Amino acid sequence: MNKITIDDIARDLGISKTTVSRSISGKGRISRKTRRMVLDYIKEHDYTPNPIARGLAQSKTYNIGWVVPGDSENFSLPYFQLTMFGMCEAAQTENYDVLLIMSYDSDISRLENMLKNRKVDGVVLGRTWENDLNIKALKENGIPFVVIGGTNEPDVVQVDNDHISACSELTSIILMKGTDKLAFICGNSAQVVNQTRREGFVKGLEKCGKSAKDALFYVDCDSAAQIERATDEAIRTGAECIVCADDYIANSVLVKLSRDGKEIPKDIKIASFYNSALLEHNRPPVTSIQYDPRQLGFEAARTLIAMINGEQVQPKKLLGYEVVLKGSTL
Amino acid sequence: MNKITIDDIARDLGISKTTVSRSISGKGRISRKTRRMVLDYIKEHDYTPNPIARGLAQSKTYNIGWVVPGDSENFSLPYFQLTMFGMCEAAQTENYDVLLIMSYDSDISRLENMLKNRKVDGVVLGRTWENDLNIKALKENGIPFVVIGGTNEPDVVQVDNDHISACSELTSIILMKGTDKLAFICGNSAQVVNQTRREGFVKGLEKCGKSAKDALFYVDCDSAAQIERATDEAIRTGAECIVCADDYIANSVLVKLSRDGKEIPKDIKIASFYNSALLEHNRPPVTSIQYDPRQLGFEAARTLIAMINGEQVQPKKLLGYEVVLKGSTL
DNA sequence: TTGAAAGCGCTAACAA
DNA sequence: TTGTTAGCGCTTTCAA
Numbered sequence: 001m002n003k004i005t006i007d008d009i010a011r012d013l014g015i016s017k018t019t020v021s022r023s024i025s026g027k028g029r030i031s032r033k034t035r036r037m038v039l040d041y042i043k044e045h046d047y048t049p050n051p052i053a054r055g056l057a058q059s060k061t062y063n064i065g066w067v068v069p070g071d072s073e074n075f076s077l078p079y080f081q082l083t084m085f086g087m088c089e090a091a092q093t094e095n096y097d098v099l100l101i102m103s104y105d106s107d108i109s110r111l112e113n114m115l116k117n118r119k120v121d122g123v124v125l126g127r128t129w130e131n132d133l134n135i136k137a138l139k140e141n142g143i144p145f146v147v148i149g150g151t152n153e154p155d156v157v158q159v160d161n162d163h164i165s166a167c168s169e170l171t172s173i174i175l176m177k178g179t180d181k182l183a184f185i186c187g188n189s190a191q192v193v194n195q196t197r198r199e200g201f202v203k204g205l206e207k208c209g210k211s212a213k214d215a216l217f218y219v220d221c222d223s224a225a226q227i228e229r230a231t232d233e234a235i236r237t238g239a240e241c242i243v244c245a246d247d248y249i250a251n252s253v254l255v256k257l258s259r260d261g262k263e264i265p266k267d268i269k270i271a272s273f274y275n276s277a278l279l280e281h282n283r284p285p286v287t288s289i290q291y292d293p294r295q296l297g298f299e300a301a302r303t304l305i306a307m308i309n310g311e312q313v314q315p316k317k318l319l320g321y322e323v324v325l326k327g328s329t330l
Numbered sequence: 331m332n333k334i335t336i337d338d339i340a341r342d343l344g345i346s347k348t349t350v351s352r353s354i355s356g357k358g359r360i361s362r363k364t365r366r367m368v369l370d371y372i373k374e375h376d377y378t379p380n381p382i383a384r385g386l387a388q389s390k391t392y393n394i395g396w397v398v399p400g401d402s403e404n405f406s407l408p409y410f411q412l413t414m415f416g417m418c419e420a421a422q423t424e425n426y427d428v429l430l431i432m433s434y435d436s437d438i439s440r441l442e443n444m445l446k447n448r449k450v451d452g453v454v455l456g457r458t459w460e461n462d463l464n465i466k467a468l469k470e471n472g473i474p475f476v477v478i479g480g481t482n483e484p485d486v487v488q489v490d491n492d493h494i495s496a497c498s499e500l501t502s503i504i505l506m507k508g509t510d511k512l513a514f515i516c517g518n519s520a521q522v523v524n525q526t527r528r529e530g531f532v533k534g535l536e537k538c539g540k541s542a543k544d545a546l547f548y549v550d551c552d553s554a555a556q557i558e559r560a561t562d563e564a565i566r567t568g569a570e571c572i573v574c575a576d577d578y579i580a581n582s583v584l585v586k587l588s589r590d591g592k593e594i595p596k597d598i599k600i601a602s603f604y605n606s607a608l609l610e611h612n613r614p615p616v617t618s619i620q621y622d623p624r625q626l627g628f629e630a631a632r633t634l635i636a637m638i639n640g641e642q643v644q645p646k647k648l649l650g651y652e653v654v655l656k657g658s659t660l
Numbered sequence: 661t662t663g664a665a666a667g668c669g670c671t672a673a674c675a676a
Numbered sequence: 677t678t679g680t681t682a683g684c685g686c687t688t689t690c691a692a
Contacts, residue, residue: 016663048446053685074607077408100428116378255611277404281585381667
């Protein structure tokens with residue numbers, strides 16, 4: 001067991017523990033020689049400072065909290081987990097660790113508890129809602145935090161995919177290829193990401209001289225049943241292409257279409273605003289937008305730690321994307 | 331900000347901070363009256379003990395570590411995340427938090443670091459390998475830990491799905507329905523779960539008077555290409571049913587079959603030893619085994635915390651399952 | 661450049 | 677039943 005402490009080092013080396021502490025942290029003036037000596041000793045004896053003790057002394061935990069929705073459907077799980085991996089990577093390089101905070105829809109008690117306990121130095125919010133209670137709690141608390149996703153709350157540091165550009169680009173490409181009547185299906189519209197994607201969709205319409213009135217909208221489709229109903233209605237109303245806000249929607253639409261014996265893209269085209277690896281094996285492959293959740297998480301954690309260190313950070317960072325055209329919109 | 335400390339309470343109430351501490355923890359003798367008084371004060375002033383300070387004093391962190399594979403393919407992500415949710419639930423009830431530890435295949439440096447830093451009181455291992463280096467490091471360190479999955483390392487507390495019973499049951503059911511020639515496809519055989527499922531499969535064969543020689547085995551199929559090759563060969567060799575070790579394999583097999591225009595179950599039957607929600611929309615639905623990853627995580631964390639508290643725990647706990655027969659094996 | 665001493669906020673022997 | 681007194685292992689003034 002690693003039971004050696006800073007006192008042991010000081011005693012063995014015949015110096016004060018202040019000097020040892022300074023040698024380790026690099027703060028304050030220290031002769032190169034003394035510092036070398038301490039560092040060598042540490043290496044040789046495999047000493048690791050106790051982060052709890054350091055935490056107590058500096059009122060820091062060297063942990064960041066990751067608020068992850070505990071109630072999301074299975075399809076979004078990989079997305080969240082990949083952002084989590086990215087966060088861990090970023091945290092690691094700064095010697096931080098990641099602590100989990102489960103959130104359920106409107107129940108923010110887990111987060112509140114964590115804030116009261118002061119077990120984290122900052123928080124990353126994995127998903128944003130309209131009128132987000134988590135954001136309110138975080139603001140009120142004053143702890144540094146960054147959100148992944150958009151928000152119209154002022155003074156919130158955000159990292160997000162550039163959904164607007166991405167969705168508008170994909171939408172206009174579809175239109176320019178001669179498809180005229182589009183249907184848009186999305187889930188819970190209280191989630192900011194669904195609002196943003198809708199906005200991008202409309203922008204894409206407008207870029208091609210159309211407006212929202214020229215398309216069909218099915219929002220708040222949370223269950224498979226609702227999505228299937230929307231699909232049915234879209235087809236009956238003459239939609240030529242169904243644009244799905246995410247892969248969960250796309251999957252349900254695909255199942256429905258195959259059950260009805262519709263052929264893609266002959267009978268109806270389909271595109272998705274989020275491409276998870278889970279859809280990639282579909283026949284035909286689905287036109288979609290490719291993001292990098294891992295990078296998203298990385299950026300969020302990196303930004304957060306910079307904030308914790310008192311650095312100035314960019315208030316809103318948008319990451320890139322790639323529109324991938326495939327057989328489903330040929 | 332919650333800046334009130336135990337000293338403030340002691341001063342305000344005219345008692346010693348020991349008494350305050352005791353009132354909070356409930357340890358030692360305390361008059362009901364004093365305790366009430368302290369508790370009331372705490373409630374009124376919204377005091378929360380500083381867990382860092384408590385941690386330093388008791389050499390405890392009230393964190394448990396969750397070793398999660400950072401390199402698993404997307405299909406297993408939901409499984410891992412669901413166990414993670416279960417862990418969080420269990421941890422929460424005991425006032426513990428969950429800290430992430432990413433692991434990559436054979437690189438256990440993250441875990442070693444965490445152990446050296448003593449930022450967790452115990453560890454849950456999310457996946458087990460043959461000759462698992464994580465297990466060795468944990469044993470050597472002496473920290474309490476439980477593994478999810480099987481292991482032949484002695485003296486390791488395990489929580490696992492009962493893969494042997496489940497797989498053997500499903501296998502024998504398929505055989506009893508008149509299917510004769512089975513093929514088994516699985517991924518990396520250094521992962522214990524794949525070994526265990528294979529064992530269950532063989533046991534199922536034996537229950538029906540067959541042996542391993544009567545079936546086709548394709549192990550270490552890690553890539554889609556390998557799985558497709560295995561599928562091809564299985565069919566050419568006369569397999570009537572392809573039994574897939576998990577949903578990732580099943581998905582690739584399904585894609586391959588549909589591309590080749592094979593009809594399920596007419597041309598070939600298919601079953602999976604793990605049913606994720608990701609496959610549930612397949613047409614026809616796939617016969618498979620249903621586990622509850624959330625409960626698995628819950629049980630693991632609960633057991634770990636019991637160990638941390640010095641309680642005696644069951645060395646090996648197997649959880650239930652459900653064999654779900656669907657159209658793919660009709 | 662170094663050291664002494666006083667915390668950080670809590671727990672736990674030991675006394676009273 | 678309660679209080680006194682040392683810590684837990686580190687950081688950080690303030691002096692030397």
